[in-house]
Amino acid sequence: MDYEYAPLRLPSNVDRLTAAAQLAIRAEFSGWELARVQLFPDGTRRVMLRRLVQGPAQPGLSY
Numbered sequence: 001m002d003y004e005y006a007p008l009r010l011p012s013n014v015d016r017l018t019a020a021a022q023l024a025i026r027a028e029f030s031g032w033e034l035a036r037v038q039l040f041p042d043g044t045r046r047v048m049l050r051r052l053v054q055g056p057a058q059p060g061l062s063y
Helices: 016-030
Strands: 003-010 033-039 045-052
Touching: 016 033, 016 045
Parallel strands: none
Antiparallel strands: 003 045, 033 045
C-alpha cells in the first residue's frame, strides 16, 4: 500500500481540544489519518498525516 503524507505544524497557542477537532475534520472530509505527532519544548506540535494514494479514475465512470 502506498501512502501520501502531509506535514502540519500547530503553534503553541492551539490547545489540545482545538488540535483534535482540526485533525478530526481533516480525517472525516479528506481521508487523512494520524501517522505521527511530535511535541516540542516551546509547545508547538509537528503532525504527520497520511492517507492511501488514490489510483487514477477509470474512464467512463462517474462518482
